[in-house]
Amino acid sequence: MTDAAPRFPDQPIAVRAEGLACTVGGFEAVRDLTLEVAAGELFAILGPSGCGKTTSLRLIAGFERPTRGRLTLFDEEVAAPGHFVPPEKRRVGMVFQDYALFPHMSVAENVAYGLARSAERDARVAEVLELTRLDGLGERDVHALSGGEQQRVALARALAPGPRILLLDEPFSNLDQALRARVRGELREIIKRAGATAIIVTHDQEEALSVADRVAFMWGGRVEQVATPDEIYTSPATVHAADFIGDANILHLPAERGRVRIPFGELDAPEGAHEVAVVIRPEDIQILPGGVYGQVISREYYGHDQVLHVRLEDGLVLRVRVAPHERLGSAGPISLGLRTEPLVLAVDADAATGA
Amino acid sequence: MQRIARAADLDRGARVTTLPLPRNLLASDASRARPGALLVVCGALVALLCLIPPAYLVVRAAGSWGAAAETILSPATMQVTVRTVLLAATVTAASVAISLPMAWLVERSDLPGRRALGILTALPLAIPSYVGAMAFIAAFGPRGLVQGWLEPLGVERLPSIYGFPGAAVVLTLFTYPYLYLLLRPALAAADPRVEELSRTFGFGGWTTFRRVVLPSLRPAIASGSLLVALYVLSDFGAPTLMRFSSFTRVIYIRYTSTFDRSTAAALALVLVALALAVVALEVWARSKRRLDAIRDAGRRPAPVALGRWRWPAYGFAAAVLLPALVLPLGVLGYWFARGLEQGVALRGAPSLIADSVTAAGLAAAAAVVVGLPVAILSVRYRSWFSRGVEVASFTGYALPGLVVALALVFAAVRISWLYQTLPLLVLAYVLLFLPQATGAMRVSLERVRPSMEEAARGLGRRPWQVLATITLPLAGRGMLAGAALVFLTTMKELPATLILSPTGFHTLAARTWSASSEARFGEAAGPALILVGLSAVALVAFRLGSSASR
Numbered sequence: 001m002t003d004a005a006p007r008f009p010d011q012p013i014a015v016r017a018e019g020l021a022c023t024v025g026g027f028e029a030v031r032d033l034t035l036e037v038a039a040g041e042l043f044a045i046l047g048p049s050g051c052g053k054t055t056s057l058r059l060i061a062g063f064e065r066p067t068r069g070r071l072t073l074f075d076e077e078v079a080a081p082g083h084f085v086p087p088e089k090r091r092v093g094m095v096f097q098d099y100a101l102f103p104h105m106s107v108a109e110n111v112a113y114g115l116a117r118s119a120e121r122d123a124r125v126a127e128v129l130e131l132t133r134l135d136g137l138g139e140r141d142v143h144a145l146s147g148g149e150q151q152r153v154a155l156a157r158a159l160a161p162g163p164r165i166l167l168l169d170e171p172f173s174n175l176d177q178a179l180r181a182r183v184r185g186e187l188r189e190i191i192k193r194a195g196a197t198a199i200i201v202t203h204d205q206e207e208a209l210s211v212a213d214r215v216a217f218m219w220g221g222r223v224e225q226v227a228t229p230d231e232i233y234t235s236p237a238t239v240h241a242a243d244f245i246g247d248a249n250i251l252h253l254p255a256e257r258g259r260v261r262i263p264f265g266e267l268d269a270p271e272g273a274h275e276v277a278v279v280i281r282p283e284d285i286q287i288l289p290g291g292v293y294g295q296v297i298s299r300e301y302y303g304h305d306q307v308l309h310v311r312l313e314d315g316l317v318l319r320v321r322v323a324p325h326e327r328l329g330s331a332g333p334i335s336l337g338l339r340t341e342p343l344v345l346a347v348d349a350d351a352a353t354g355a
Numbered sequence: 356m357q358r359i360a361r362a363a364d365l366d367r368g369a370r371v372t373t374l375p376l377p378r379n380l381l382a383s384d385a386s387r388a389r390p391g392a393l394l395v396v397c398g399a400l401v402a403l404l405c406l407i408p409p410a411y412l413v414v415r416a417a418g419s420w421g422a423a424a425e426t427i428l429s430p431a432t433m434q435v436t437v438r439t440v441l442l443a444a445t446v447t448a449a450s451v452a453i454s455l456p457m458a459w460l461v462e463r464s465d466l467p468g469r470r471a472l473g474i475l476t477a478l479p480l481a482i483p484s485y486v487g488a489m490a491f492i493a494a495f496g497p498r499g500l501v502q503g504w505l506e507p508l509g510v511e512r513l514p515s516i517y518g519f520p521g522a523a524v525v526l527t528l529f530t531y532p533y534l535y536l537l538l539r540p541a542l543a544a545a546d547p548r549v550e551e552l553s554r555t556f557g558f559g560g561w562t563t564f565r566r567v568v569l570p571s572l573r574p575a576i577a578s579g580s581l582l583v584a585l586y587v588l589s590d591f592g593a594p595t596l597m598r599f600s601s602f603t604r605v606i607y608i609r610y611t612s613t614f615d616r617s618t619a620a621a622l623a624l625v626l627v628a629l630a631l632a633v634v635a636l637e638v639w640a641r642s643k644r645r646l647d648a649i650r651d652a653g654r655r656p657a658p659v660a661l662g663r664w665r666w667p668a669y670g671f672a673a674a675v676l677l678p679a680l681v682l683p684l685g686v687l688g689y690w691f692a693r694g695l696e697q698g699v700a701l702r703g704a705p706s707l708i709a710d711s712v713t714a715a716g717l718a719a720a721a722a723v724v725v726g727l728p729v730a731i732l733s734v735r736y737r738s739w740f741s742r743g744v745e746v747a748s749f750t751g752y753a754l755p756g757l758v759v760a761l762a763l764v765f766a767a768v769r770i771s772w773l774y775q776t777l778p779l780l781v782l783a784y785v786l787l788f789l790p791q792a793t794g795a796m797r798v799s800l801e802r803v804r805p806s807m808e809e810a811a812r813g814l815g816r817r818p819w820q821v822l823a824t825i826t827l828p829l830a831g832r833g834m835l836a837g838a839a840l841v842f843l844t845t846m847k848e849l850p851a852t853l854i855l856s857p858t859g860f861h862t863l864a865a866r867t868w869s870a871s872s873e874a875r876f877g878e879a880a881g882p883a884l885i886l887v888g889l890s891a892v893a894l895v896a897f898r899l900g901s902s903a904s905r
Contacts, residue, residue: 088812090813093813096806100810102807102825103829104829113811113814158813
């Protein structure tokens with residue numbers, strides 16, 4: 001179920017994690033981190049808070065020691081049983097959630113911190129400041145910067161020594177909503193221009209899907225799926241992924257003889273499954289005459305669209321995304337049909353306990 | 356200088372990789388488990404150093420166990436114990452009664468002049484308690500200033516100020532600032548939203564204070580009371596001048612008059628037990644519940660309008676500050692003028708200042724250096740080891756100066772090159788005041804977010820380089836505050852100074868003491884005034900360092 005094959009087949013593997021586990025404060029935050037990231041790829045680790053994604057990033061950076069498993073960066077084994085390379089020797093750049101700018105240094109001093117004293121140092125600082133569009137702010141005090149600028153300083157500081165891999169922990173969480181979309185695009189462009197391999201950790205699915213080349217979905221300390229943004233959205237491998245990524249109606253239903261009944265008809269169930277989860281995205285349901293009848297019980301209006309809560313005759317309530325101009329009197333009968341065949345996932349014992 | 360070996364890995368980012376990198380980025384050796392071995396060794400050494408005095412006392416007392424037990428269990432010892440505990444309890448309670456209203460007036464009321472009042476209220480800390488006692492005796496004692504003024508009215512003698520009441524009053528007036536200095540930031544940091552919430556439940560201002568504010572101040576009251584109570588247990592100068600036989604005075608007399616070392620050590624052990632009981636009490640009072648507020652950053656509650664109540668408030672402030680500040684400074688000024696007339700006021704002042712500043716400066720620097728590993732361990736690496744080092748570092752602080760000095764004398768008489776030398780004196784000061792330095796450094800180290808240090812590691816710096824370039828520069832103000840506090844306390848310290856000073860080494864404190872105990876007040880006033888002035892400067896430096904780090 002895990003698609004670990006990189007999408008950059010001609011590129012070397014930048015990060016290879018094999019069954020990494022890590023205990024933080026007596027709690028096994030990461031149980032099984034298995035993934036491969038190709039050089040030059042922009043990779044996202046997505047998951048709810050407490051799923052172990054930040055610990056995974058810290059494992060790759062070398063701030064945490066794994067209790068099991070192996071970690072290889074560009075063919076160099078950096079963590080394995082009995083072997084550990086400290087963070088300062090991994091050539092990994094980190095952008096912290098709180099940016100962790102050094103408050104007693106100017107912008108330029110922050111950026112120069114990871115560079116050796118040399119004649120080229122100033123030139124390199126200027127180069128990175130320009131890349132991150134901070135030119136002219138070098139002498140500023142870091143307190144005197146806006147949130148977006150502080151984030152770019154953190155990024156410039158991490159990029160300056162030419163890291164092999166750039167790690168970003170929730171890089172947008174300290175920015176206000178209006179700034180995020182812009183900064184997201186900027187960040188992607190800067191990372192791509194620098195040619196860096198980057199791993200972004202986020203709990204915001206929109207962020208992960210819009211920025212990354214590939215996304216790893218984590219749940220309960222495990223990587224449950226690695227896929228491209230559209231794959232992970234359209235064919236989530238687990239119920240958790242379906243539930244967390246995007247909006248979904250998830251119907252837990254029994255399956256009989258490889259078939260499962262839903263109000264819209266019968267679907268094929270995975271072989272041997274007794275219990276399945278049927279995933280229906282709200283936008284995959286449409287208003288269709290002669291379909292399944294239901295009552296609109298409430299409405300969430302979003303501007304670009306609206307979500308109706310519709311109670312079907314058998315009592316089931318579905319979320320249905322329709323165009324904003326669709327005028328519907330509440331409590332009126334409505335007829336629904338499906339645009340595409342829904343996804344049917346087997347609910348195995350493991351997933352059931354997590355759900 | 357090396358070039359990046361694996362440039363090929365990064366061919367896509369060629370422009371990024373054209374510059375040399377710090378060479379340690381490429382080396383690969385196994386890292387150590389944290390905390391680093393250096394830190395562990397330093398921490399262990401500090402802990403061992405701190406455990407010398409109590410260990411030596413036990414060895415000494417155990418050497419003649421029968422005599423020691425007899426001394427400890429004698430009715431006289433019991434009497435002194437009860438007397439001393441009573442004094443400590445009285446002074447602590449009175450200090451709370453003074454500090455809490457003063458801190459509230461300064462932090463929460465609209466009292467005009469509260470800023471100046473805030474500074475003045477802390478200043479009695481710069482006046483050593485024995486100087487305060489000396490001023491009290493000079494003013495109210497037999498044949499003192501007040502009696503002199505009243506003599507034309509036929510007043511032959513004033514009620515005696517000696518004994519328990521005098522000692523309690525003097526100690527309260529010059530130790531309450533320990534509590535006050537902790538209460539003020541605690542009051543300032545209390546979350547105003549909690550109080551607002553309480554008001555919305557319909558509770559009035561007084562009920563809110565009693566039920567919401569006061570409980571949130573409990574840790575500060577507990578810590579401050581600990582400082583006051585330990586000070587009272589350990590103070591030697593003020594009780595002696597006030598002719599109150601406290602435990603410390605009894606030990607000192609036993610030691611100096613008979614040189615009976617094992618009974619002195621036995622008595623010192625009882626004093627240690629008392630001090631540890633006080634520490635245990637404080638730990639118990641603090642640990643009942645976590646009370647660190649989740650703070651609404653930056654916002655302060657609106658000051659309470661006092662209206663006509665401001666006159667009683669001024670009256671209260673005057674009742675504290677007149678005897679605690681005006682009286683001692685006035686008396687010292689008067690004696691100083693008399694001393695100038697006699698030409699003895701500034702006798703030997705330059706060398707006294709030099710000796711005092713040398714001893715206190717060395718102690719402050721040493722305490723910061725020795726305290727650093729303790730502070731780093733306790734802030735960054737919470738473990739039983741860190742906790743153990745921290746507790747060990749507190750032993751000297753809980754021990755009276757006299758006890759530590761005696762223990763070092765016992766230990767050092769065999770090492771003749773160390774006995775009565777400056778290093779031994781500085782060691783005593785460090786053992787006594789180490790937690791003052793670690794406490795201030797902890798506060799500022801906590802400001803250095805671990806992510807900053809990790810960012811520096813990720814940028815290719817080794818742990819000690821991170822310490823030098825990130826942690827220490829950011830913790831600098833806290834180190835200054837810690838050094839200033841140790842400097843201040845060392846300047847005033849008396850018993851260890853008297854016992855351990857090298858021959859010919861005379862500090863301001865020692866001269867003030869020797870001159871005043873022989874009633875040569877004209878000679879005592881000059882050094883005392885200089886001492887107070889230098890202490891005040893250190894106090895201001897401490898306030899600057901600690902307030903900026905908040």
